Amino acid sequence: MIAVNLTSTFLVIRETVPALLQGDAPAVINFSSTSASFAHPYMAACAASKGGIQSMTHALAAEYSKQSIRFTAVAPGSISSGLTDASGTSAQNAGPGLPQDADFSLFARLAPALGHGFAGPDAVAGVVAMLGSADGSFITGTEIRIDGGTHY
Amino acid sequence: MNIADEVSVREAVATALAALGGGVDVLVNAAGILRSSHTHETSRSSSTR
Numbered sequence: 001m002i003a004v005n006l007t008s009t010f011l012v013i014r015e016t017v018p019a020l021l022q023g024d025a026p027a028v029i030n031f032s033s034t035s036a037s038f039a040h041p042y043m044a045a046c047a048a049s050k051g052g053i054q055s056m057t058h059a060l061a062a063e064y065s066k067q068s069i070r071f072t073a074v075a076p077g078s079i080s081s082g083l084t085d086a087s088g089t090s091a092q093n094a095g096p097g098l099p100q101d102a103d104f105s106l107f108a109r110l111a112p113a114l115g116h117g118f119a120g121p122d123a124v125a126g127v128v129a130m131l132g133s134a135d136g137s138f139i140t141g142t143e144i145r146i147d148g149g150t151h152y
Numbered sequence: 153m154n155i156a157d158e159v160s161v162r163e164a165v166a167t168a169l170a171a172l173g174g175g176v177d178v179l180v181n182a183a184g185i186l187r188s189s190h191t192h193e194t195s196r197s198s199s200t201r
Contacts (some may be wrong), residue, residue: 001185001186001187001198001199001200001201002199002200002201003156003200003201004155004156004183004184004185004201005183005184005185007156008155008156008161008181008183009181009183011155011156011158011161011162012155012161012165012179012181013179013181015161015162015165015166016165016169016176016179019169019172019174019175019176020175020176020179021175022174022175022176023175023176023177023178024175024177025177026175026176026177026178026179027177027178027179028178028179028180028181029178029179029180029181030181031180031181031182031183031184033184042188042189042190042191043186043188044191044194044199045187045194045198045199045200046185046186046187046188053181083184083185083186084186098188099188099189099190099193102188128180132177132178132180
């Protein structure tokens with residue numbers, strides 16, 4: 001999870017920065033997770049990778065601020081997707097597969113406060129689109145949590 | 153491509169940039185995997201993959 005989640009984000013950004021410097025109001029949006037800031041039992045490695053993404057996002061925002069590249073992160077949680085519910089077609093999307101003896105009392109909250117259960121990926125896509133657009137032109141070096149209030 | 157491999161990423165980004173033919177305005181890094189397990193039962197290869 002460290003390589004696919006964290007190292008890959010670094011590698012892609014490193015290779016793309018020269019082209020971003022030639023872009024029009026360039027913006028980078030990285031995928032973190034609520035696991036970066038809130039306890040998610042049985043997901044320590046994933047949480048570490050997502051925390052690293054948030055830290056890297058902050059550092060890059062400062063480093064390239066004078067070149068006007070914006071770096072932000074989204075932190076989804078309680079989102080139904082191939083990553084979380086095995087609905088994906090990729091072999092990598094096998095779902096989180098919590099241990100059979102998982103202690104659910106260790107989870108502070110399991111359900112979002114809003115709505116009727118998990119949201120779909122479109123709940124995240126709209127925020128990503130905003131961050132990449134002129135509407136997000138004054139946002140950098142931070143993350144936006146999208147979890148329906150699961151972790152407020 | 154292998155998103156975690158330095159050479160593979162370099163080649164993929166170069167291909168994308170050639171197709172775009174110029175600067176990049178927006179980059180979204182969305183690749184990710186999630187595996188859950190008891191930490192004391194998690195292999196190094198699983199955690200570092």
